[in-house]
Amino acid sequence: MVETGQAAAAVAMQTFERIHPVEFQRRFLGQNTRHTGREFNQFRALKVIKGAISTAQGSATVRLGNTTVVCGIKAEVCEPDVKRPTAGYLTTNVELSPMCSARFRAGAPSDEAQVASEHIYRLSMHLLDLTSLCIESGKAAWSLSADIVCLKHDGNVVDAAVIALVAAIEDLRLPRAEFDSATGVVSADKEALGHVDVKKRLFPATFVLVDDLCVVADADDAEEQMATASLLVVMDGEGKLVNLWKRGAGVISREAVEQCVERARERMSEIAKVLD
């Protein structure tokens, strides 16, 4: 009898969640708790697998709760930009296909994907010293294209993507390359692989203002749907602030921002532990 009562309650709860998703969330938040039972400042479990893809020169798979992203880096050689003859390229693109969520359409990248790609591209400038990708000044340099494919979108893709990018760059192994000035051909030795120096590791932490009410860390998809603002804090390995990015119309108080930065600093060591 008790069991059937519980089952009926579970069905009622599911129906409530489906019909009134916003009201459903509000009931939890009003009780100072989240629908998944997490604390407000608690992040989901993080799992990183480096270098699983043999067709990419560097790769990493990141799971943040249910959110799953794969980052693969393909290395090709190109002629450097005339303005920066000693610099290579690092391009980052986030792919949010209809596979990860029904909200996305096939074809051209959605707004969310474009915004994420652009911001991660800006962050990636801190990650690598592009002159380390130079093969021959003004003649040849490595062009790295890092593609971050989202397999499952359950909120906070940006955090997962940044962590995946950092892990993939750390996993990246480039062959030793030489430029032949007579033929203009770059030859590379697959046997002699070397790491690329990472200038700064990046540790992201995203906080979301849900329903103009409370700030929660690492929102899942349901919480993100009713978010009015989000704050991305990126730390380097020494606890210095690299980037602060606030989006959305909602207002986050100064105290809350300071708390978020503080929490991001703690989060830094949590991520570092998983990355090593």
Add this chain to the structure above:
Amino acid sequence: MSLNITDRRRINGPQRSVEPVYTTTSPVDAFAAGGRMDGRALDQVRPIFIKTGPLDAQSLSAAAPSGSAYYEQGKIRVSCAVYGPRQGRKSSNNARMGTFDCDFKYAPFSCSWKRSHVKTSDEKEIALMLEQAVAPAIRLDAYPKASVDAFVTVIESDGKAATIAAAINCISAALADAGIELYDSVAACSMSLHSEQWVSDCSQIEENASSCSLLVARMPSADEVTYLLQHGKTTPEQTQQAIQTCANDCTRVYAVICRYLQATLE
């Protein structure tokens, strides 16, 4: 070589980039040692790993797929999400039947060369192949005016025919996970001809060394070949023999898929 078309909705790299010329070349003849490079028997399929539901939602989000599957076969990694039955987007001529649509994409880093973000014609063709291979198994008459959509992403490929076969198997598992009504599950397998001998489930290097490849998709319980593709020249006897062997391989792959699906029910 990739000529990067400037796309203002993506971050673009340099206009033109090429793969470097590798001085140490990998062994060209995949069968030089008399056997296969990974020590498999000629008729041996690479080990298969299936997991259904990795993309399903924990919470009741409307945006989550109704079914999903992740499939590995050797180095090949394929992920698939199935949506539906949901309201059909296309105005269908045939309202008595549902439609099945497939979308196929190689991740840019999934091949030995860099893939374009934009869908190429071979990806469009593979999507069509997948539709033709899997649609006969779906009870589309049970879903009038609705559509079932499958989205497949290849995370890593190793052999073109084998990757298509893996995609078919992955969709089959995802359709079962989504609870779509099926006549039977489709299992697929590929083979390549190498010096008058058929070799099952070839890797990219093995495929490059072969003169002909064959792909068979089959519904073993209904005993119907739902897809057949041969690329390259053979004698009719060789083809007949290969279809037979490939069909047997399909049955073995089918057994693996079924055993997994049964285990998920328990």
Add this chain to the structure above:
Amino acid sequence: MASLILSPAEQDYIIRGVESGFRADGRGSLDRREVSLRTGMISQANGSARCRIGNLGVGTDVLVGVKAEVNSWTPGEPEDLGSIVCNVECSPSAAQEFEGRGAEEINVELTQLLDRILNGPQSGLDLKKLCIIPKQAYWVLHIDALVLDVKGSIVDTLVWATRAALMSTSLPRVVVETIGDEMGNMQAEFDVVDDPEDLTPLEGAENLPISVTFSQIGKRYVVDASEQEEVVTQAKLTVAVSPVMEICAIQKGGMFRGFPPSLLAEILEIAQRIAREELTRFDVHYAQAKSHLSSQADEPSTGSTFLVQF
């Protein structure tokens, strides 16, 4: 083709007819329709052909042009091979569903199928012969097909037209010279002879395969399905067979069903027999087209020969 809508009664009539060995237009299950073939009607192309399969002057109509171009070699491409680039386009005038972007899917399917038959050793063409100087220059054959009308059996018509176009293709002669410079390095240079009379026919085109498409209707199958029959076709199988009876490509089409293995074995067997008959028929039609062309050359030009021929 989906643009034609048949009532359930009409569909049932066709299915039962095929199952008992009768077809609506009076043919037997393995009989093909009449073919009309013309070659060399595009003066700017290196080879061209137009093929129509259908009785009484209506049928599937495909126009194919072959254009040869010299390409310079870039690293990463095969060192001593020429290349073939196929493109098939279905004209919006051929069927209602080809309007707008409607033809996109079928264009991709036909292009890839043609590429699968032609690009590689299975075509019988020797791609090495299309190389001018290894690692320097090679011929690219652009095969552009335009589907003008669709009345069933589009693949077979396409292969007929392409085969005729390639057989009528001739390339300008290329002179390769080896010059030594003052450093003692030998360097090869080539020159394309700019004389419209000085042409060499494309080698190996007579080895090209012919295709036979089987349509499964009910429990049986037919060859060269008509427009009405395609509506009730549940699955298709295209088999490309070379003149020496080798199978060059197989591709299944159709969304609704698969083939039982016994039927598949039967089809592959019959495919060879039909291919042999089709190749003989092709040779007759091709010779006719050729003689027609040469007799036309003697006549004074009367403006549009294109219209006169049809």
